Amino acid sequence: MKDILFLAWNYLKYHWAKTLFLLLAISLVIFIPLALDRLAEQGSEKLLRRAVSTPLLLGARGSATELCLSSLYFKSPKLEGIPFTKMKDLEAQELAQTIPLQLEYRVREQPIVGTTPAYFSLRGLEFAAGRSMALLGECVLGSKAAQKLNASVGSSVISSPAGAFDLAGSFPLKMTVVGILQPSQSPDDEAVFTDVKTTWVISGKAHGHQDVDENTADSLLLSRSEEVAIASPAVLSYTEITPENIGSFHFHGNPQDYLINAVIAVPKDKKSELMLRGRYAQGDSDVQLVLPEEVIEELVETVISVRDLLLLAALSIGVATLLVTTLVFLLSIQLRQREIATMKSIGAAHGVVRGVLLAEILMVIGFSLLLAGLYILLLQNLGIPLLENYLS
Structure with a gap:
């Protein structure tokens, strides 16, 4: 038996190009159907789990899928925002x-989620350290966000500029970290949570100013008299909210008209849910009220349909690969007739010759299975995170 394995191994080693081709071809044929099935199954499960835990979503009229993906996975919103008053109208229905x-x-690559502490209760998020945000300029970090930003309770993070040509007037805001969440194995781990009003400060709709008094430098004033001092634009807006300056922060215009991207609605009961869906289906044409579970189920059905098509293609490729592999081994046997004749002439029995050829085939298949197993292991560790990164 050792001699048979030795001969088979040596043949494969000296014909490495053929062996490598067979290994890659067979391992991919084994891996692709298993990978597609597993990725679709795990991805669908995660998508549905998060959608089911989100009762209703209110957002701008448009793609319901975009609304759900941006709200569930904090994907950069593509739909227009809705006025804050739309949420108040929904609230008023009780x-x-x-x-x-x-x-x-965002803070670097981490999404900033302007919301309320009620969000943590909805998602069942618990604190590993600290507390929820309570004041303007405070934030709470998901577990992965805290690691990536190298932040802890008491430290600060700075929001990133909205863009190189940000005409809206947003500017970086230094926020104090007051809490770190426990890992939840969800997109919440990557987020920086803060109050909605803090995001309005980032947008430039609210800001504070330096106090103008008798000690203010003349270079910061347009004019000064005994009764009044008129500040110039050089009196800069704060980029950090502190106990000393928080009182100076004020909003421009009516905050009820400021935009938010979505509203999660948690109905009191099933009857309330049906009433809300009916009212918004026939009422306000500027907004839509969607059930994320239904929207994501449609998306999952599309994913499964694509998976089935790819599995059919993989099956076709698998049959072709099997035929090519069989042809390669048959041609190999034909080209090795002199080698086989030599083995027989030195006393090798027919069983030994067949054993060598069978050992070669089994070695190739065995190594292919190991390679396919390595692919699947990588997919388990990287596949779903890559899918979530794509969604976000």
Whole structure:
């Protein structure tokens, strides 16, 4: 038996190009159907789990899928925002609890989620350290966000500029970290949570100013008299909210008209849910009220349909690969007739010759299975995170 394995191994080693081709071809044929099935199954499960835990979503009229993906995975919103007053209108019906979502800004690559502490209760998020945000300029970090930003309770993070040509007037805001969440194995781990009003400060709709008094430098004033001092634009807006300056922060215009990206509505009961869906289906044409579970189920059905088509293609490729592999081994046997004749002439029995050829085939298949197993292991560790990164 050792001699048979030795001969088979040596043949494969000296014909490495053929062996490598067979290994890659067979391993991919084994891996692709298993990978597609597993990725679709795990991805669908995660998508549905998060959608089911989100009762209703209110957002601008347009793609329901875009609304759900941006709200569930903090994907950069492509739909227009809705006025804050739309959430107040929903609240006034007294049929559901409302949780706002403002998703336009980031800290480096981590999404800033402007919301309320009620969001943590909805998602069942618990604190590993600290507390929820309570004041303007405070934030709470998901577990992965805290690691990536190298932040802890008491430290600070700075929002990133909205863009190189940000005409809206947004500017970086230094926020104090007051809490770190425990890992939840969800997109919440990557987020920086803060109050909606804090995101409005980032947007430039609210800001504070330096106090203008007798000690203010003349270079910061347009004019000064005994009764009044008129500040110039050089009196800069604060980029950090502190106990000393928080009183100076004020909003421009009516905050009820400020935009948010979505509202999570948590109905009191099933009857309230049906009433809300009926009212918004026939009422306000500027907004839509969607059930994320239904929207994501449609998306999952599309994913499964694509998976089935790819599995059919993989099956066709598998049959072709099997035929090519068989042909390669048959041609190999034909080209090795002199080698086989030599083995027989030195006393090798027919069983030994067949054993060598069979050992070669089994070695190739065995190594292919190991390679396919390595692919699947990598997919388990990287596949779903890559899918979530794509969604976000």
